[in-house]
Amino acid sequence: MKKHILILGAGISGLSTAWYLHKRFKDDIKLTIVEKSNRVGGWIQTINKEGFLFERGPRGFRPHPTTLALVNELGLDKELIHAEPAAKRRYLYMNQKLQPITPPFLFRLGLLSVLWRERKIPPSTEEDESIESFFLRRTNRRLAETLIDPLTTGIFGGDYRKLSIRSCFSTLHEWEQQHGSIIRGMLATRKTRTKSKGPLCSFREGMETLPRRLAEKLPAEIKLSSSPEGIEADHTISCLPPPDLPRTTLTTVSLGYRTPILKKRGFGYLIPSKEKETILGVTWDSEIFPIQNRENQTRLCVILRESEDPLRTAQEALERHLGITAAPDVHEINLAKNAIPQLTVGHHKREYEGVCSVGINNCIVHAEKVAVSFKLQEESRNQ
Numbered sequence: 001m002k003k004h005i006l007i008l009g010a011g012i013s014g015l016s017t018a019w020y021l022h023k024r025f026k027d028d029i030k031l032t033i034v035e036k037s038n039r040v041g042g043w044i045q046t047i048n049k050e051g052f053l054f055e056r057g058p059r060g061f062r063p064h065p066t067t068l069a070l071v072n073e074l075g076l077d078k079e080l081i082h083a084e085p086a087a088k089r090r091y092l093y094m095n096q097k098l099q100p101i102t103p104p105f106l107f108r109l110g111l112l113s114v115l116w117r118e119r120k121i122p123p124s125t126e127e128d129e130s131i132e133s134f135f136l137r138r139t140n141r142r143l144a145e146t147l148i149d150p151l152t153t154g155i156f157g158g159d160y161r162k163l164s165i166r167s168c169f170s171t172l173h174e175w176e177q178q179h180g181s182i183i184r185g186m187l188a189t190r191k192t193r194t195k196s197k198g199p200l201c202s203f204r205e206g207m208e209t210l211p212r213r214l215a216e217k218l219p220a221e222i223k224l225s226s227s228p229e230g231i232e233a234d235h236t237i238s239c240l241p242p243p244d245l246p247r248t249t250l251t252t253v254s255l256g257y258r259t260p261i262l263k264k265r266g267f268g269y270l271i272p273s274k275e276k277e278t279i280l281g282v283t284w285d286s287e288i289f290p291i292q293n294r295e296n297q298t299r300l301c302v303i304l305r306e307s308e309d310p311l312r313t314a315q316e317a318l319e320r321h322l323g324i325t326a327a328p329d330v331h332e333i334n335l336a337k338n339a340i341p342q343l344t345v346g347h348h349k350r351e352y353e354g355v356c357s358v359g360i361n362n363c364i365v366h367a368e369k370v371a372v373s374f375k376l377q378e379e380s381r382n383q
Contacts, residue, residue, distance in 0.1 A: 002027075002028060002029055002030045003028070003029050003030070003234040003235065004029070004030045004032065004232070004233040004234050004235075005021060005029050005030070005031055005032070005233060005234065005235045005236075005237065006032050006033075006034065006228060006231055006233035006235070006236045006237070007031065007032070007033045007034070007220075007236075007237050007239060008034055008228060008236065008237070008238045008239055008240050009033075009034075009035060009042065009238070009239035009240045010033050010034075010035035010037075010040040010041070010042070010211075010215070010222055010224070011040075011041060011042020011043065011044070011211070011239065011363075012041070012042060012044055012210070012211055012214075012360055012363045012364065013042075013239035013355040013356070013357065013363040013364075013366070013367055014033055014035070014042075014239035014355070015033070015040060015211055015214040015215060015218065016070070016214065016355075016363060016364045016367035016368070017237060017239055017355055017367040017370055017371060018031050018033055018214075018218050018220050019070070019073075019214055019217075019218060019367075020367055020368045020370075020371030020372070021371045021374065022218065022219060022220070023371070024371055024372070024374075027219075030221075031218065031219065031220035031221070032220065032221045032222075032223065032231060032233065033218075033220050033221070033222045033223065034223045034226050034227065034228045034231065035222065035223065035224050035225075035226065036225065036226065036227060037224065037225065038224050038225045039224065040211050040212065040214075040215045040222065040224070041208050041211035041212065042057075042211070043056075043057040043058070043336060043339050044057045044058060044207050044208055044210065044211055044360070045057050045207075045208055046205065046206030046207055046208035046209070047332065049256070049330055049332055050256070050329075050330045051256075051294050051297075051330075052254075052256035052294075052297060052299060052330050053205075053206055053292045053293075053299070054254035054256070054285075054299070054301070054332045055206060055207055055254075055285070055301070056252065056254075056332070056334040056336070057207065057336070057339075058207060058359075058360055059200075059202060059207065059283060059285060059288070059289075059301070060083065060200035060201055060202040060207065060288070060289070061200065061201055061202075061207075061359075061360040061361055062199065062200060062201070062361060063082075063201055064361040064364075064365070066361070066364055066365050066368060067360065067361050067364050067365075068080075068201075070364060071210070074210075074213045074214065074217055075213075076203065076209065076210070076213055079203045079204050079205070079209055080201055080202075080203060081201065081202055081203060081204055081289055081291055081292075082200070082201055083199050083200040083201070083202075083267075083288045083289060084287065084288065084289070084290060086265045086266060086287060087199055087200065087266065087267040087287060087288045088199050088266075088267070089265060089266035089267065090266055090267045090268070090269065090270075091264075091266060091267075091268070091269035091270075092146065092147075092150060092269060092270060092271070092272065093269050093270075093271045093275065093277065093281075093321055094146065094271070094272060094275055096320075098264065098269055098321065098322075100266075101147075106143075106147075109140075109142050109143045109146055109147065110139075110140050110142055110143060111143065113140075114138075114139045114140060114143060115183065118138050118139065118181055118182060118183055119180070119181040119183045119184055120181075121137060121138055121181060122180070123176045123177055123180060123181075124137065124176065127166070127346075127348070127349075128164050128165065128166040128167075128173075128345050128346055128347075128348060129164075129165055129166075129345060130160065130161055130162060130163065130164065130165065130345050131148065131152055131160040131161075131163050131164070131165045131168060131169065132144060132148070132149075132160045132161045133165075134165040134169075134172070134173075134176075135148045135160075138176070138181070138182060144160075145272060145273075145274055146272055147272075148160060149272050149273050149274075150270035150271055150272045150273070150280075150281065151270065152168070153270065153273070153280050153281075154270045154280070154281055154303075155168075155358075155359070156168055156340060156342070156343070156358055157248045157250050157280075157339075157340040158248055158340070158342045162342070162344050162345065163342065163343060163344060163345070164343050164344055164345045164346065164347045164348070166347075166348050167343035167347040167348055168343050168358070171185075172185075175188075175189070199267070200267075200288060202289055202292075204291060204292065206292070210360075235374075237355070237370065237374075238355075239355040239356070239367075240356070241341045241356050242350070242356065245341050245342070245350075245356065246341075246342040246344065247338040247339065247340060247341050247342060248338070248339070248340050248342055249305070249306055249335070249336060249337050249338055249339065250280075250303060250304070250305065250336045250339060250340065251303075251304050251305065251306055251307060251310045251333065251334065251335050251336070252301055252302070252303055252304075252333075252334045252336065253301070253302040253304070253310050253311055253313075253314035253331060253332075253333050254285075254299065254300070254301045254302075254331060254332040254333075254334070255299070255300045255301075255302065255314065255315075255318075255328040255330075255331050256297060256298070256299055256328055256329055256330035256331065257297065257298040257299075257300075257326065257328055257329055258295075258296070258297060258329050259296055259298065260296050260298055261298045261324055261326060262284060262286075262287065262298055262300075262322070263322070263323070265284075265287055266284060266287060267283065267284065267287070267288055268281060268282045268283040268284045268287075268288075268300075269281055269282055269321070277317065278304065278307075278313050278316070278317055279302055279303065279304040279313065279314065279317045280303045280304055280305070281302075281303050282300055282301065282302050282303070282317075282318070282321070282322075283300070283301045283303070284299075284300060285299040285300065285301055286298050286299040286300070300318070302314035302317060302318065304317075306335070310333050310335075311331060311333060315327070315328075340358060341356060341357075341358055343358060355367050355370050
């Protein structure tokens, strides 16, 4: 008799978990996915508004073997697009101007001395620590406050003084513990790290292509606008954040212009907390994935905390930072309430049997691990 597996949540974690379970059990299981909203994809959502493609959630993912393998299994390899080479150029907004992140700039932050002494600093004996603490130990305060703080905000939307190095930047933590330093870890793993064609991937019609295709291909019953109440199952796998896990809220303001208005090329810019600005950063989406543009469009996405007037806040910031005074032809405001789980120090000790990660790659990798673990448990029971 088929075992019935109930999956809570039809975001990328829930859909990926269902996919990997189906790969391992084929027709020996029945899959049901319950989603409280009226669509699949969770925070991954692409909209087309008056000819502009806007992402309400993540605008891409870094090339990762597991995610790329999933893309191929779904037959999406021809839809996959890579960021323009110019998107490798990134900026910080500091001292009231855009500062390109270049080797000379990093050297001014003390990178040379960091490279010299970092490999001599012993690993921490603590199980976990904050991202700030880790980088203050291994680098210097100027580099941590100028670079690591906005990078952490850009990825996790949180405070690097509270977030866990072990849970958020697990590779760096592993390099320190296994190889003695970040630099030694980089050198030891350089041959095994995947070489990518660009800093970011997406799809021609936007990121929602991935969850939609998963939903189409899955031999599962997907119940939208539903709850698990009354559904009998042999096993239930939650792909929802634990209720006691802290989460942060972000607002995105997508702005579309029908003419080229950017004077620089690149990915966009982040802003260190010490600058006391009203926004967190801006991605230049039309520069990252120009294949998604129509004619001479400019597409920008301003990221900020909650605001009484997010459009005005975004426009005022663009005028200060980029000299853009023109009103957008199209705009889209999205309040992502409690969107990003905050993996604070000690998160690795949290007991949780479901799938809960931050970032598309992490969600998919975690989903596969859960499916493998589930398969092994079933085989053990049947022996």
